[in-house]
Amino acid sequence: MRFHGYFRSSSAYRCRIAFNLKGVEYDFTSVHLRKDGGQQKTPGYRALNPQALVPTLEEGDLRLTQSLAIIEWLDEVKPGPKLLPDDAGLRAQVRAFAQVIACDVHPLQNLRVLDYLKAEFGADQAALDAWCGRWIHDGLAACEALLAARPESEFCFGGTPGLADICLIPQVFSAARFKVDISDLTRVSRITQTCNALPAFADAHPKNQPDWEA
Amino acid sequence: MRFHGYFRSSSAYRCRIAFNLKGVEYDFTSVHLRKDGGQQKTPGYRALNPQALVPTLEEGDLRLTQSLAIIEWLDEVKPGPKLLPDDAGLRAQVRAFAQVIACDVHPLQNLRVLDYLKAEFGADQAALDAWCGRWIHDGLAACEALLAARPESEFCFGGTPGLADICLIPQVFSAARFKVDISDLTRVSRITQTCNALPAFADAHPKNQPDWEA
CATH class of the missing domain: 1.20.1050.10 (Glutathione S-transferase Yfyf (Class Pi); Chain A, domain 2)
Known part of the structure; x- marks a missing residue:
């Protein structure tokens, strides 16, 4: 699993907490939002995330964007404590x-x-x-x-x-x-x-x- | 079930489509965003929705805000066609x-x-x-x-x-x-x-x- 994020992004920070609570390991790629005119705007990154925003999560052929969607997916498919209630x-x-x-x-x-x-x-x-x-x-x-x-x-x-x-x-x-x-x-x-x-x-x-x- | 909305609100419009697709009946209360200085800002409405935004859904003691949360809840608890895929x-x-x-x-x-x-x-x-x-x-x-x-x-x-x-x-x-x-x-x-x-x-x-x- 590869996670594309940026240290200061709130959305990436949310995902990092979720990974840690679930005990999920991941590889990290930094997407520097202020270097090189914004690394999120490169064609390579836009191919992963057409919004040119962080974060993006890749696992196999699956590419996921939007932190809340990523976190609910993690909660549904990975072991570890549940992040959403059953009721x-x-x-x-x-x-x-x-x-x-x-x-x-x-x-x-x-x-x-x-x-x-x-x-x-x-x-x-x-x-x-x-x-x-x-x-x-x-x-x-x-x-x-x-x-x-x-x-x-x-x-x-x-x-x-x-x-x-x-x-x-x-x-x-x-x-x-x-x-x-x-x-x-x-x-x-x-x-x-x-x-x-x-x-x-x-x-x-x-x-x-x-x-x-x- | 009572739905508090406004005709022009995108978030209320989303919920209306979801109600219709699920075949769910509801009572409607109009919260006029531009009348009376904004009916969403009254103490009565804020008690239902502390953001003073539409929509709000009430069913029994349950009060739900935020359109995506409302729609996922509808999809989970009401009969009718599924609005989210199983995979x-x-x-x-x-x-x-x-x-x-x-x-x-x-x-x-x-x-x-x-x-x-x-x-x-x-x-x-x-x-x-x-x-x-x-x-x-x-x-x-x-x-x-x-x-x-x-x-x-x-x-x-x-x-x-x-x-x-x-x-x-x-x-x-x-x-x-x-x-x-x-x-x-x-x-x-x-x-x-x-x-x-x-x-x-x-x-x-x-x-x-x-x-x-x-």
Whole structure:
């Protein structure tokens, strides 16, 4: 299994946590989003991933893109602890939580979007930080409200880490990167501490990747 | 089962197609995104959906948000034709196709995002159309490439409509709304015609909803 990713990508970070939780080994290819005009834009990489985005997973003839699709596939075909619950209603709530982040937060702070705001709207760093801050705080506040509607638990949805935690932690990392204050989100903050104390999450952190750059 | 939606919302449109394909009946509550300062922002609706976005589905005590989570739940618990394939690899490719649209296209053209671009970056209609055009064409071109890597088929992934088609058709509707030329995307265009000829898709069209406004 070969995984094409980039240390700072939230989507790749999600997949790394999932690999670690499942205990799945993989070979890694770094796709540097800022070198060579963006290595994700080469014809070779576009043949794997026509969106020219990371991550991509290859196993045999199968090529998979989109982090949530990759993680559900891993969960369905690989042994190891389940990342989604068995109950259909709860599973739908876990997926919805994950999609709050993967649909309505992360794509708005993607490199290509920030580049567009700079080039076409003349956005400076302060404007970019405000833009990211708006969507990140709104999204994580919605996550906090979804959690608050449930009984207290160690992880987002119960006593073991799963898809919701896998999406939450990289988004909290991005919040810090864009200097977004989320200290008002107490459940999110507590669960983040719990997750980051686990090797599966800590080893997946951008700073622990072979392509890390300060 | 009660469905809270809005005629023009892509995410609600997806769910309507899924309801129709599954043959599921539901009661409808219109959440008008532009009336009363946005009916999605009322405390009552936020209690159902902390993101203040449509759609929301209620069945008994279960409250579900996020269209893809709602559609997978419907597919798992309701009778009727399956909207996702049985094979895990193919299912992952269908989910990835859906997520290209639901994560990387649609959230960028959402009302709240366009409002932000107007208010904070002074974007006029031409600038908004260019913004939407960039993400819609990029995303649908990636969809076309994903389809082109597969054998010809009547629908996106085989001989029956499913999750990929459910996401594609509302996005093509939005492309027209934002005057995005996608005539170069031949498979997308052909599948759109095929889908729109089916009652399940035609009945779900925004103009056939009780809250439709020209």
